[in-house]
Each structure stands twice: as structure tokens, then as C-alpha cells.
Amino acid sequence: MAPPRRRRTGQSRRAQYGRFVTYVVAVGGVVVALFLLILSMLDPRAFQAVKNLALDVTAPISRAGSFVVSEVTSFSQSVGDYFEAGRQNGDLRDQVRALEGQLTQAQAAQLENDRLRALLQLRDTTADEVAIGRLVNSSWDSARRYAILSVGSDQGVAYNMPVRAAEGLVGRVVTVGHWGARVLMIIDGASTVPVRSARDGTPALAVGTGDSELRVELIEVGTNPFRPGDMIVTSGVGGIFPPDIPVAEIVRIEGDFAVARPLAAPSRIDYAIVQPLYQPAAVPPSEGGSAPTEAPR
Amino acid sequence: MNRIAGSSRDILYHDYKRKLVPPVTTVLAILLGLFPIVVTMPLGPDLGFLFLLSWRLLRPEIWPPTAALAFGLFDDLVSGHPIGQSMALWTSIFLALDLIETRVGYRDFWFDWLYALVAIALHIAAAWYIGVLMGSPTPFVQLLPQLGITILAYPIVARMVYGLDRWRLA
Numbered sequence: 352m353a354p355p356r357r358r359r360t361g362q363s364r365r366a367q368y369g370r371f372v373t374y375v376v377a378v379g380g381v382v383v384a385l386f387l388l389i390l391s392m393l394d395p396r397a398f399q400a401v402k403n404l405a406l407d408v409t410a411p412i413s414r415a416g417s418f419v420v421s422e423v424t425s426f427s428q429s430v431g432d433y434f435e436a437g438r439q440n441g442d443l444r445d446q447v448r449a450l451e452g453q454l455t456q457a458q459a460a461q462l463e464n465d466r467l468r469a470l471l472q473l474r475d476t477t478a479d480e481v482a483i484g485r486l487v488n489s490s491w492d493s494a495r496r497y498a499i500l501s502v503g504s505d506q507g508v509a510y511n512m513p514v515r516a517a518e519g520l521v522g523r524v525v526t527v528g529h530w531g532a533r534v535l536m537i538i539d540g541a542s543t544v545p546v547r548s549a550r551d552g553t554p555a556l557a558v559g560t561g562d563s564e565l566r567v568e569l570i571e572v573g574t575n576p577f578r579p580g581d582m583i584v585t586s587g588v589g590g591i592f593p594p595d596i597p598v599a600e601i602v603r604i605e606g607d608f609a610v611a612r613p614l615a616a617p618s619r620i621d622y623a624i625v626q627p628l629y630q631p632a633a634v635p636p637s638e639g640g641s642a643p644t645e646a647p648r
Numbered sequence: 649m650n651r652i653a654g655s656s657r658d659i660l661y662h663d664y665k666r667k668l669v670p671p672v673t674t675v676l677a678i679l680l681g682l683f684p685i686v687v688t689m690p691l692g693p694d695l696g697f698l699f700l701l702s703w704r705l706l707r708p709e710i711w712p713p714t715a716a717l718a719f720g721l722f723d724d725l726v727s728g729h730p731i732g733q734s735m736a737l738w739t740s741i742f743l744a745l746d747l748i749e750t751r752v753g754y755r756d757f758w759f760d761w762l763y764a765l766v767a768i769a770l771h772i773a774a775a776w777y778i779g780v781l782m783g784s785p786t787p788f789v790q791l792l793p794q795l796g797i798t799i800l801a802y803p804i805v806a807r808m809v810y811g812l813d814r815w816r817l818a
Binding site: 373374376377378380381383384385387388390391392395397398401402405406409412413488490491493494495497499526533539540541561562 | 679681682683692694712713714716717720725726727728729730731732733735736739740742743746775776778779780781782783784785786787790791
């Protein structure tokens, strides 16, 4: 459709002024929006009340639909399994053989572990949980990696609480509604998790890259001690994330840093556990003390 | 088809249909962002933005630039963007389209697609840059698949909007 040749709205002054006011309001709106944006940048928790409310309204929509999607995905998975059954059977047999050997080693290690623990008189830390929810949605049309969890402040979830699945760490809570919470996943570029190598305890930082991987950056400069296949776990440094939650597996080394793949792939986990905020005790708790949080082991 | 309204109820019905189809379809498209998929990479097109853009390019007269402010605020709240992101971007794009359209006296589908292409690229790049400023320094290369998919999705969305427009005015 060709636009009018004359840019005037017409002879009517009223129409001209109306048009003009619309543009003034639109430009003013852009300025206000930019101002709000800068406020959000300076304080990520700005407008939290509005965002929490919006999350409460929208979370049930995602929750209602997620049953359908999980059925569809598991169906395609089972069809694939059927066709690959023969090859998988052989693979699994090899794996069982390999695992039997490792099991014996693990049992030995467990025994030794128990003995050492008894020596140190540490009690077993059972992961205390605030709530268990379903991951119902993730942002699939923007560069940020957020997920929506089906539990909120009614179940005791609060800002910054760490979220994990059975496989490993998922992220931390950034917005809390009454019955929904938005989770900043560890693969988001703004997420940094203090970690250490499970093999030798090398401290590092796991920074999200925005896609399905993590960049593991060394804190101490020197030769890169990571090897592909190494597991990294949270170190508990700096609080928020409790120590010893599995985070990722190193897949390759790139110069000064390593690239790791998260153990809890967000597209495959259904249930996630919200854990209480971890605060490292400044003074180690006394023997058998009932401190709410554990000192780093 | 009978084009003469039979009663005042008919007139009311057609009036509401004519007025409400564009905003309602756009709001529904924004809500599609809540579709329960959990993914590790941004892949899907931003359907809310595509619907808004298609309606705007097809019918420049139905919405003043201020309408983009309201839709933008709604999108910010629904998809968890920092408040102001879609408000500022969408309204700026509307204003820019107004400026361009009054100067270029020619329109066809390919021109619309060209405008949409530039608008989509600017929108994705700006959203990415806001993410960077907010402490999420991801490489832009990751967004190229999404950019391609969104540009290719525009004709499909535009088709749907043309169909809706015909139904709306029927």
C-alpha cells in the first residue's frame, strides 16, 4: 500500500495535533523505557514486585502445557530406542563389564571414606531441600538462559537459592512468585559458579557461555591441570552454592581455560530441587553442633 | 457471502472482530513464548515481535507508535526481559518505520521483507547487546541460527497475518 504523498494528516488542526501528540508520547515512552532499562542494569532486583506478579500469572500456563510436551518427547525417545536396541545392547554389555571393575574400586573407596570420616568425626551431610519443583519452561527465543520452576515463595523458595537436579547443578533463583520461580541457569552468560576439580581440588570459576557449555576459568595462573573427563563440583566459596554439588564434565581444553558440559542438561531434567542459601561458617561449628549450614569440608 | 449486516448485533460483532483481531493475535503470539520447552540454545523466533511487525507492515494505520509501548511492556513482563527492553526496541522500530514509509513511496512484499529483515536483525542485536551490558557476555555467533530462522519465519507469519486480516475484514 502506497503511503500518502502529502505528509500532512489533512486540513483538520485537531487531527494534526493528535498525530503530533502521538509521536511525542511515543518518543517520550522510548526515553522512559531506556531509563527503566538503565535502572534494571544498575540494580538487577529493580521492579522485582512487578516481575514476581507477572511470573505468578504466567507460570500456570507453562505448567499446564508441560505434560503434553514431556509425553511427546518421551514417545520420540522410545521410538529411537527401539531402532537402536541391538547396538545399545552391545554397548551396555561393555559398559557393565567396565563398571563392575569400577564398582569394586568404589566400594573400597567408600570403606576408606567412612573410616576417614569417622576419624574426622564429620556427620554425613544430607542435602537439605526447600522444595522440589518441575522445570516447566525456558526462554527459547532470547539469548538469556532462564527457566521457570513450578514452585515459589509459597513453598519457601527465596531469591538467590541454588537449584539442582539429581544429576547436578541447574542454576539459582532470580525471581520468585507465589507459585513459580525464574531460574538463571548456569549456562547463562551472567552466571558464574565457584567450582573445583573433583580429582585434585584445583579451584576455578565456571562461567556460562549462553549455549550448552561452560567455560572453566582457572583462578591461579599456571599450567592448565584439567583433563578431558574431569568432573568439576561446586566449591562453596563465596556462599550461595553449597559445596560438592556436581556441576559439569570437562570435554576439552582450550589454552588457559577448559570447556565443560553441564551434567544436568536443562532439556532433559524434569524435576529440580531448590536448596537453602549456603553461608559458609566463619568459624567451624563445634563437634556435633547444630549449625544450620555446614562448614566447607 | 452476505455483506449487508442484518442487525445491530451483527454490526457490533463485525466491529469488534475488526478491532480486536490484530491486538489479540499479537498478545497470543507473545504468550507463545511461555510454551513449555526447555532448551539450551536460543533457536525459536520471537513470535510476538514477528506478529507485531507483520501487522504493522500490512496495516500501518491500525496502530499508532504508542501501541508498541504497551505491547513491549507486556512482552517484557511475560518473557522476563529487563523491563524497558521490548518497550524501547519495538517503539523505536515503529517510529523508524513511520519515518521510512513517508519517504519511500513504494511498497510490495519484498520491500516488507527487507524492512522486516533489518528490523529483526536490529532487534536481535540490540537484545543481545542489552544482555552483554547486563553481564551476560555471550558471543554473537550463537545468535546467527536464530537470526536466520527468524528472517525465514517472517514470510510464514506474514501469510498467517494476511489470512487473519482477510477474515477480520470479511
